[in-house]
Amino acid sequence: MTRPLHFSAFVMNTPSHIIHGLWRDPAGDQIRFNELDLWIDLAKKLDRGGFDAIFFADVVGLYGNHRGSWDFQAEIGLQIPSHDPMAIISALAANTEYLGLAFSEGPIQEPPFNFARRVSTLDHASNGRIAWNIVTNLLGWENFSHDERLAHDDRYVLTEEYVDVVYKLWEGSWEDDALLADRRSGRYADPSKIHRINHVSEHYQVEGPHLVAPSPQRTPVLFQAGSSKVGRDFAARNAEAQFIAAPDPETARPLIEETRQLVESHGRHRDDLKFFQQLSFVVGSTEEEAAAKHRELEEKTDVEGMIAHFGGMIGVDLGGYEIDTPLEVIETEGMQSRLAWLRESAENERPTLRDAAQLLGRRSRMVGTPEQIADRLAQWRDAGIDGINIVTATIPGTYEEFIDQVMPVLRQRGLASPEPVAGTFRNKLFGSDRLSERHPAARYRGAFAVQSAATGEN
Amino acid sequence: MTRPLHFSAFVMNTPSHIIHGLWRDPAGDQIRFNELDLWIDLAKKLDRGGFDAIFFADVVGLYGNHRGSWDFQAEIGLQIPSHDPMAIISALAANTEYLGLAFSEGPIQEPPFNFARRVSTLDHASNGRIAWNIVTNLLGWENFSHDERLAHDDRYVLTEEYVDVVYKLWEGSWEDDALLADRRSGRYADPSKIHRINHVSEHYQVEGPHLVAPSPQRTPVLFQAGSSKVGRDFAARNAEAQFIAAPDPETARPLIEETRQLVESHGRHRDDLKFFQQLSFVVGSTEEEAAAKHRELEEKTDVEGMIAHFGGMIGVDLGGYEIDTPLEVIETEGMQSRLAWLRESAENERPTLRDAAQLLGRRSRMVGTPEQIADRLAQWRDAGIDGINIVTATIPGTYEEFIDQVMPVLRQRGLASPEPVAGTFRNKLFGSDRLSERHPAARYRGAFAVQSAATGEN
Numbered sequence: 045m046t047r048p049l050h051f052s053a054f055v056m057n058t059p060s061h062i063i064h065g066l067w068r069d070p071a072g073d074q075i076r077f078n079e080l081d082l083w084i085d086l087a088k089k090l091d092r093g094g095f096d097a098i099f100f101a102d103v104v105g106l107y108g109n110h111r112g113s114w115d116f117q118a119e120i121g122l123q124i125p126s127h128d129p130m131a132i133i134s135a136l137a138a139n140t141e142y143l144g145l146a147f148s149e150g151p152i153q154e155p156p157f158n159f160a161r162r163v164s165t166l167d168h169a170s171n172g173r174i175a176w177n178i179v180t181n182l183l184g185w186e187n188f189s190h191d192e193r194l195a196h197d198d199r200y201v202l203t204e205e206y207v208d209v210v211y212k213l214w215e216g217s218w219e220d221d222a223l224l225a226d227r228r229s230g231r232y233a234d235p236s237k238i239h240r241i242n243h244v245s246e247h248y249q250v251e252g253p254h255l256v257a258p259s260p261q262r263t264p265v266l267f268q269a270g271s272s273k274v275g276r277d278f279a280a281r282n283a284e285a286q287f288i289a290a291p292d293p294e295t296a297r298p299l300i301e302e303t304r305q306l307v308e309s310h311g312r313h314r315d316d317l318k319f320f321q322q323l324s325f326v327v328g329s330t331e332e333e334a335a336a337k338h339r340e341l342e343e344k345t346d347v348e349g350m351i352a353h354f355g356g357m358i359g360v361d362l363g364g365y366e367i368d369t370p371l372e373v374i375e376t377e378g379m380q381s382r383l384a385w386l387r388e389s390a391e392n393e394r395p396t397l398r399d400a401a402q403l404l405g406r407r408s409r410m411v412g413t414p415e416q417i418a419d420r421l422a423q424w425r426d427a428g429i430d431g432i433n434i435v436t437a438t439i440p441g442t443y444e445e446f447i448d449q450v451m452p453v454l455r456q457r458g459l460a461s462p463e464p465v466a467g468t469f470r471n472k473l474f475g476s477d478r479l480s481e482r483h484p485a486a487r488y489r490g491a492f493a494v495q496s497a498a499t500g501e502n
Numbered sequence: 503m504t505r506p507l508h509f510s511a512f513v514m515n516t517p518s519h520i521i522h523g524l525w526r527d528p529a530g531d532q533i534r535f536n537e538l539d540l541w542i543d544l545a546k547k548l549d550r551g552g553f554d555a556i557f558f559a560d561v562v563g564l565y566g567n568h569r570g571s572w573d574f575q576a577e578i579g580l581q582i583p584s585h586d587p588m589a590i591i592s593a594l595a596a597n598t599e600y601l602g603l604a605f606s607e608g609p610i611q612e613p614p615f616n617f618a619r620r621v622s623t624l625d626h627a628s629n630g631r632i633a634w635n636i637v638t639n640l641l642g643w644e645n646f647s648h649d650e651r652l653a654h655d656d657r658y659v660l661t662e663e664y665v666d667v668v669y670k671l672w673e674g675s676w677e678d679d680a681l682l683a684d685r686r687s688g689r690y691a692d693p694s695k696i697h698r699i700n701h702v703s704e705h706y707q708v709e710g711p712h713l714v715a716p717s718p719q720r721t722p723v724l725f726q727a728g729s730s731k732v733g734r735d736f737a738a739r740n741a742e743a744q745f746i747a748a749p750d751p752e753t754a755r756p757l758i759e760e761t762r763q764l765v766e767s768h769g770r771h772r773d774d775l776k777f778f779q780q781l782s783f784v785v786g787s788t789e790e791e792a793a794a795k796h797r798e799l800e801e802k803t804d805v806e807g808m809i810a811h812f813g814g815m816i817g818v819d820l821g822g823y824e825i826d827t828p829l830e831v832i833e834t835e836g837m838q839s840r841l842a843w844l845r846e847s848a849e850n851e852r853p854t855l856r857d858a859a860q861l862l863g864r865r866s867r868m869v870g871t872p873e874q875i876a877d878r879l880a881q882w883r884d885a886g887i888d889g890i891n892i893v894t895a896t897i898p899g900t901y902e903e904f905i906d907q908v909m910p911v912l913r914q915r916g917l918a919s920p921e922p923v924a925g926t927f928r929n930k931l932f933g934s935d936r937l938s939e940r941h942p943a944a945r946y947r948g949a950f951a952v953q954s955a956a957t958g959e960n
Contacts, residue, residue, distance in 0.1 A: 060690070068685045070685065075685065078627075079627070080596055080628075084596060104615070104619070104713070106711075113959075113960070115694075119693060120690060121683075124713055125713055127619070127622070127623040130589070131591070131620045131624050134538060134592050135596040138538055138542060138597065155611070155612070155647065157645040158586070158612055161585070162586045165585040165586040166589050169589070169593070186709040187708050189613065189705065189708065225517070227525075227528065230526050231577050232517055233579065235575075248647050249644075249647045249649075250644075250645050251645060252645065255562070255584045257536070
């Protein structure tokens with residue numbers, strides 16, 4: 045089996061994304077994440093180094109309290125300050141040739157008409173290299189004129205409505221041959237092939253037409269990361285790539301198979317959804333060197349930062365507990381269900397918060413020589429993984445190391461493509477510029493032409 | 503008097519902005535406005551050529567009907583397709599050193615929290631070169647879940663509320679020394695100097711804090727273009743630069759003086775507001791050459807496009823009238839008031855739509871040698887103008903011609919700065935990175951520190 049994997053750099057426009065405290069390391073540059081050059085230089089390296097994408101996570105508000113306030117988050121740069129990812133995409137597009145450019149945005153952030161127009165603008169500007177990670181906005185509702193955050197499942201209902209609007213704009217508003225740009229006839233577009241969408245639903249009324257002619261991909265590549273039942277069902281219907289964070293290939297395999305069956309149950313093909321596993325790497329030329337680098341990395345990791353972030357994700361203030369508190373003492377419902385895997389993975393019989401922090405850092409981490417890493421990645425691939433999403437320890441160190449040391453071995457073994465694949469990002473993943481005809485958005489192709497023929501209006 | 507003028511390129515991310523039909527000219531490249539390279543190449547030329555800014559107009563919907571539909575607009579590329587300007591700003595920032603980067607956005611397009619964060623992201627990324635043209639969204643309400651467009655004055659009320667939120671985020675949420683990014687102490691920021699804004703008003707509830715540490719300018723340079731009474735009052739309070747389109751220096755002088763007095767009446771200094779006059783140029787090495795080029799330009803201009811655009815601005819479908827219809831026949835209230843200047847300027851005693859189209863094209867147009875243009879620009883400057891906003895005929899031709907032929911003469915005469923002014927865009931205009939203390943946004947400086955001291959919360 046020689047199927048090559050896809051490679052994505054998993055970053056966030058902030059000093060401290062997942063492995064906290066590392067911005068303090070003089071070997072890393074993310075302390076100056078606010079400068080455009082940091083991201084341009086990284087994107088160029090990834091582009092030349094065989095990566096398929098740079099992927100920006102994002103949140104638009106603070107995590108919940110730690111030790112009773114958000115002071116600690118600000119002290120250690122835990123996703124604050126954080127800058128908008130979409131705003132810097134065009135600079136990365138201008139400086140790269142092959143790299144897919146993926147960012148996260150959710151429905152509370154921007155009305156669908158404006159969002160769809162910006163994405164189409166960027167898909168033109170990048171020659172079709174844009175991907176959108178559809179999020180449902182876990183955080184930030186207090187900044188968007190909402191009295192309170194919608195409940196988990198209701199956030200998905202809102203997001204369904206949102207994607208429906210943008211699908212109509214991207215796939216249905218302009219026919220493929222509507223744009224003429226013909227100097228001789230003097231016609232820029234054929235209005236009979238541009239249509240209003242006249243969308244009306246609970247939250248959105250959007251007449252259109254879309255203001256942008258079809259971009260290379262029309263709809264950007266659609267990513268999603270939901271792991272709940274509702275989230276996985278949304279992904280099975282809407283996503284073209286799902287981010288997962290399984291602890292090992294053995295756990296990933298049935299999860300992927302189950303999701304692929306869900307994809308099929310919605311009338312799509314099992315391969316219409318790709319799986320990207322989140323991983324982090326510590327590479328050494330010998331096992332001993334790798335182990336020593338790993339010890340060093342763990343020493344530099346801010347343990348309380350890991351705990352605060354985890355608490356923020358599950359909505360529990362873990363800041364009041366001593367670091368050696370056994371997890372079982374922390375009696376909250378969220379904790380008990382979310383920590384099942386932690387308890388199973390822990391070496392300690394009564395794992396503590398300290399163990400949890402360490403495990404969170406080590407989760408899906410590979411420590412070893414390039415050859416050992418290649419062996420392990422082959423197992424992930426054989427479990428059904430299509431690509432990996434590589435967590436930042438330092439920028440650009442994490443990615444330079446991977447490109448210089450691991451990629452050559454992966455290429456030898458057919459685990460990485462021998463040369464970059466040109467064209468759109470979707471072409472890299474699926475061999476096609478446009479969304480599959482089995483995707484729900486495809487039903488809007490031609491739909492508004494029929495409508496306008498009936499009413500006599502575009 | 504040797505006060506140099508400021509120079510801005512007045513563009514739109516669309517094939518046909520103001521002088522319609524010119525995308526058909528093989529000498530122009532705006533037929534491929536969707537490509538990032540067009541804008542990067544233009545921005546580089548402007549940056550090296552002594553321009554202070556590139557300024558993107560924008561609309562987010564169609565103009566009203568012409569001949570009963572929007573078909574004609576789509577046929578001639580009249581501001582459709584149109585792409586988002588903000589989405590390409592970071593690519594221009596990465597490729598320029600001095601150029602101010604200005605774009606238009608209004609309150610219906612994006613919630614203020616997201617907008618403020620994007621602007622701050624870009625102000626960091628450009629080292630403080632961002633300007634925001636505050637618009638009230640004349641068009642596009644049908645795309646933003648509004649049952650109907652707010653009336654003119656109500657749009658200003660909404661916009662006031664919107665700017666109030668973003669002022670709080672930009673000026674008040676982070677204190678100047680809140681960011682530490684200190685590897686030694688391990689502290690990224692001082693939370694006691696970061697504050698929620700807890701904004702509550704009719705349309706917006708925004709807790710904050712702002713997610714971005716102070717950017718070089720904090721608040722971007724604020725542009726505005728309103729010419730109505732309410733619009734001018736808004737500008738007199740909020741804007742740092744106003745775009746005007748006076749027919750001649752003699753008309754501009756009292757208008758500027760009156761507005762400066764209005765500025766003073768709001769507790770600001772008369773020079774706290776700069777005036778940018780919209781102009782277009784036809785340059786020849788002799789008068790005869792210039793006149794010939796002008797005839798050629800008029801032949802290439804799409805006369806009906808000019809009329810359709812004008813009708814769209816005043817909300818009247820002029821498409822049903824023969825081109826030689828006298829204006830006085832078109833009996834609508836909007837027409838009569840808006841066309842007063844046209845009647846006065848027309849050579850024909852009973853000016854027709856054809857005359858109107860020609861006058862619209864010629865409005866504020868200078869045709870002549872570089873020396874003649876310099877003479878005329880000196881008159882504009884002496885009438886109180888601070889800068890000019892140069893309309894596109896072709897990209898990049900209009901700007902190349904101006905840079906190569908006119909700029910050297912302007913420099914000789916002290917009408918253009920001998921060399922580019924480094925630093926932030928506000929520094930170019932006002933000699934300061936930050937908003938004046940007399941601006942209404944300045945009242946939020948330190949305001950939330952006081953609040954948090956009182957409540958014990960950040």
